[in-house]
Amino acid sequence: MDDSTTGHNKLARHNRRLQALLRKYKQLHQLQNALIQLSEQASTVPELTLLYPAIHHILEQHLPSRSFYVVLQNQFTQALELSYFVDEKDGISVPMHLANQFGEGVTGHVFRLGETVYYTKESMQDAVKDGHFKALGSPAEHWVGVPIYREKTIIGVMVSQSYNPTQSYSDQQIELLEVMSLYLATAIERVKKRELLESEVKIRTRALMQSNEALNSEIDHRKKALERQQILFKIAELATSSEHIEDVYLQVHQIIRSITFAENLYIALYDKESGWLTFPYCVDQKTAASKPREFAKGYSELVISTERVQLIDSHRAKLLIENGIVERAVHVPEENRATSWLGAPLKTSQGVIGLIACQAYDHKYEFDHDDMELISFVSHQIAAVLQTHLANQALKASYQELEHRVLEKTKELRQTNLHLQMQIDERKKIEQQLYHDAHHDSLTGLPNRSLFLTQLERTLQVYQRHPDHHFAVLFIDLDKFKEINDQLGHHAGDQFLISVSQSFADCIREHDLLARLAGDEFVVLLNHLTDKQQAEDVAKRIIRVMQKPFCMKGICVQSGASIGITYSNKRYADTDEIIRDADAAMYYAKNAGRGRFEFYHPLLTAGKNIQRHAEQHHLCDLPTHFRSTEISNLDDSNDGKRAKIRVLEAFGEHPVLGSTSFDILKKFAAEKDEQIEIELKLLQEAQNWSKQFDGNTLFSCSTLLLEEHTFPQLQKHLNASQYKLCLLFNELDVRFASSRQLENLKLLTQSGVAVGINEFAKDRCDLTLVSQLDFKYVLLSSTFSKRVLQQSSYEVQLKGILAVTACKHIQVVAKGPAILNFQTLLEKHGLKLFFGKQQSLQAQNLYDLPDSELLAE
Structure with a gap:
């Protein structure tokens, strides 16, 4: 009889646990499904007037929200304005006497408070009596207001209310509203951008249809843009296709030759600190490769000092020499002087790094303003490629930046295809971000509490089936973290947490789990242990790492780590007991002097009996x-x-x-x-x-x-x-x-x-x-x-x-x-x-x- 009763009790406990897990997974499934629907609507609806009903429809599937409205702040007047309104009693449009009074009511109260507020009819009446806000509209039995944030700035409020006394809002339903509000601002921005884009397309279409002359001009413009696009693509390929800088110079010459006369071309690099010009590449029919020289008053120096494209013919060359702007260091025979010279500066984010110049002899070719425009157009791109190679930067990053520039310059020509690709990429990014946000800490990228507890639950279940598969949990609290924030600022505190998380990851094995619970609290789950010494070794490595001072802005702060350790034990029935014991051991380590670790001992949580006996x-x-x-x-x-x-x-x-x-x-x-x-x-x-x-x-x-x-x-x-x-x-x-x-x-x-x-x-x-x-x-x-x-x-x-x-x-x-x-x-x-x-x-x-x-x- 006793065995049967015990078996029934175990089955009952397992059944309750499974029901709790089912409710939890069901809640997470509903939340994920709602966010996916929101992402799909934000990617498909053409305008905001269709986005809000779609969001309303999503919410109606999971909570009582037949009465629902959205209020956003006007960025010019700073007033709260209604964007969407559906109400069981007040209809589908806001009453005229309430149209501009949301700032005085409970909606404005939520906007100022910046937090989620849940009122019943009675609690709302009490708040009105206390003067927190005015009563507007028909009183609801249950009212929930959730702030809408764009990054860290509140931009509006999303409200759901119920006039049925029996239809209240659970914590899970409120959490769903809060999560929806986090992604609503992004969805609104995406739809607004889409509306703006469609508006610009319509305006451009009307402009193209006004006259054949404008249409032809646009076609010519697009042809030139396509030609420039091909040139830019060729230059962009240099960032990844060539490993040696000499190959880059040769290919640059070929590109310039494809757009203008470039039988004679040289590339000069300018070192601002030393004041010298070097000529790593030179192809010229009259002269040999130029030797390095100090910065003087030549054509090249004129381009670098003015940071502009210079077109110099024989007449202008004479004027520049007469005015003392240009000086020839040595006498050059008349037959060896260029009759047309064109030079463009190589500009980067760090300034001018040199120039690229073409020259013609014996009036074989005369450069014009079209050539100036073309060489000016490509010189910026060439400078970026050269700077990438010269500075030995990452080739992949440079190529992506160059590709981004190309896409920005040609987006009007390829708008339809690019728009579709942006939608696909953005949807993938949102899906990946949703998954990552649900399981990882936004600052350090480490697993969060949810993922850690899930893994700890699995580990505990394995240990209960296989008692020889021991594990340990290390609860880590950073010492003097507040001092870092106070002395160096919260940005430095964030950098410190990121650095600490990377150091902790180096102290554990690949199959161990490191997570950030909150603030300066971290936890480590060690699997496949044979004795406590292994957990102790990890704790010692972490303490040694934390003994190094953290320095920023010329200030160094000595931190440390207090660690509580709990080892696998048959008495553990759930994860809460494990976390509780590790936390108790951590507090004992911190109170015992910090910068140390302690294993959990029953004395730490024996409770009032030990305290009463100690007295x-x-x-x-x-x-x-x-x-x-x-x-x-x-x-x-x-x-x-x-x-x-x-x-x-x-x-x-x-x-x-x-x-x-x-x-x-x-x-x-x-x-x-x-x-x-x-x-x-x-x-x-x-x-x-x-x-x-x-x-x-x-x-x-x-x-x-x-x-x-x-x-x-x-x-x-x-x-x-x-x-x-x-x-x-x-x-x-x-x-x-x-x-x-x-x-x-x-x-x-x-x-x-x-x-x-x-x-x-x-x-x-x-x-x-x-x-x-x-x-x-x-x-x-x-x-x-x-x-x-x-x-x-x-x-x-x-x-x-x-x-x-x-x-x-x-x-x-x-x-x-x-x-x-x-x-x-x-x-x-x-x-x-x-x-x-x-x-x-x-x-x-x-x-x-x-x-x-x-x-x-």
């Missing part, structure tokens, strides 16, 4: 027991002669959490003074327990006992007992210990106190700690022990550790699973000592147990 009880009042772990040696041949080694660890019986390590309790619940008091009491208790043991006893301590005001108490405790312990200190604490703490640690070793280092090589293998301090024991972390068997680089590090410890007569103990095969493999690498079996030792309250009282095991 009523001292941590030292908790019932305590010790766990003893023996250090074993696989070589048992002389076990009787070898001194035994064991490690003591203290546990507290917490009323809410049960048996929990004192290291965790101190970390989450104790102030600094209380923690020191607990440390000393535990040390005293461990000394009592060591009386029962043969051999050496190792006990973990924190570096707080090495501080200046605490160290004398530690020495007193150690000197008062004849049974000495070996004090174990965590490698991370020793690495970041102060100079005073390190000096006190050396004093301990010099006074004969045995000292060991715990969790060694968990993050990195720092042999200086082992070589500089006189440790008796080195306990390798389990993470390092596993990696020794997996990666050859860690095997080399282990050899270094064993070499240093052998010189200093330090015993090395390996942590890891108490599996014979695991320990046997490590023994082949030179390790002898391993963590062995554990034994629980019961004890009373720390304060209640006298030093002389010993409890049996």
Whole structure:
């Protein structure tokens, strides 16, 4: 009976979950369908008078909107004017006495507020009484107003109202109105542009039909434009068809030759900084290639200085020389002087970079104004191509820009085909944008909350079916992000977020997921994990990346990242619990000093029970027991002669959490003074327990006992007992210990106190700690022990550790699973000592147990 009931309950829960997902997917489908219909209408309707009824028809399919109107702001008078109006009571046209009063009513209130407003009949009457706006028109039972934005500027309001008391608006329906309003401004602009375009086409058609002379002129104009278009296309091809600049010069010559006389042509480049002219290309029947020269008063300099096309014949050349505008550096024989010379500047966005010039001898050809117009027309395009090659810019980008210019110059000739292509491209762009906006963050381009939660839900379902497929969620909050915004501005803050997102992406694998939740909060979903260390490694990489200062406008701000980590657990039933626990761990990391990471622990969310107990009880009042772990040696041949080694660890019986390590309790619940008091009491208790043991006893301590005001108490405790312990200190604490703490640690070793280092090589293998301090024991972390068997680089590090410890007569103990095969493999690498079996030792309250009282095991 119980199994049947349990099965029915599970089926019911699954059924409810499936129904919720169905509602969610149905809502998203309706929203997507409405936006697609809006995009289709914006692409097809010829004028605005047809767009608004189409939008009204779309909305009627999903919500009660038989009464619907749109109000837009007149950009000249700034007044709110009605663009579309259909009402069940007031008809299909707005009443005359309300035509220009929307700014005073609830519609104007929404426009000024800039936010979505939902009123019932009663709440609207209350707002009228409070003076927020005037009552206009027939009162509706339910009224929804949504602002219409173009980029960040509000341009109008879209309103739907219902006169039926039972037809209210749900959150999903309001959300549909809001999303429709986001794309309405774009749709209005597209239809307006289409109307304007059609109007221009009609005006041009009427103009063409006025006279045959105008028609012929237009035909000639189009022919010239087509010819220029072909020239522009040839120039545009240079940006991508030629890899070497010499080929570009040769093809430019061929293009100029196709439009005018160009048997003699040269291209000169001008360096403004050095003031020199160079001639990379020159073809001339009279002279050889020109040598580089300083900027002087030649024909070329005249073109560059005036930035205009210059046409010079023999007569004008004489006048220019007589007036001192042009000077010849050397004497040129009469037969070698050009009788007609034409030069055009090569202009770019950075200024004039040179010129292109054609010249004729012996009156073989006389350039005219048509030639000036043609060479001026192509010189700009040639300059762009040359600048692209000379500056080594991206060829593809230059070609697209050049193609854009061509399309802009010839749009009147190819309007019909281009218009159709623009419609197709714009529709594809909108569809892609709709999909991207629905799943990605607009600033960083990262997946958004919706996509992340969807992927997390799938990952959780996979883990529930396959418990060995572990995962982890990292909740990241950026430190001092507000300072960046305050000091450098919000634009710099946006650039910082973009830079951070790119850096975070480099810290994870390809199949992991990085998303931005909101503001400065990011999350990472790590899949296919085998242990927590992998998640820890990713967190460390992110923290290291965030330690680099962010600089902009000459100001550098040091940021950081506080990271909360939650690892896959069978107790997780939904994604909200996972996000909640990761968020709690992140806040603990931020409150504990920032720039660090913390794994989630039940203490973070244990709730009021822990708070109430913390107020009523001292941590030292908790019932305590010790766990003893023996250090074993696989070589048992002389076990009787070898001194035994064991490690003591203290546990507290917490009323809410049960048996929990004192290291965790101190970390989450104790102030600094209380923690020191607990440390000393535990040390005293461990000394009592060591009386029962043969051999050496190792006990973990924190570096707080090495501080200046605490160290004398530690020495007193150690000197008062004849049974000495070996004090174990965590490698991370020793690495970041102060100079005073390190000096006190050396004093301990010099006074004969045995000292060991715990969790060694968990993050990195720092042999200086082992070589500089006189440790008796080195306990390798389990993470390092596993990696020794997996990666050859860690095997080399282990050899270094064993070499240093052998010189200093330090015993090395390996942590890891108490599996014979695991320990046997490590023994082949030179390790002898391993963590062995554990034994629980019961004890009373720390304060209640006298030093002389010993409890049996």
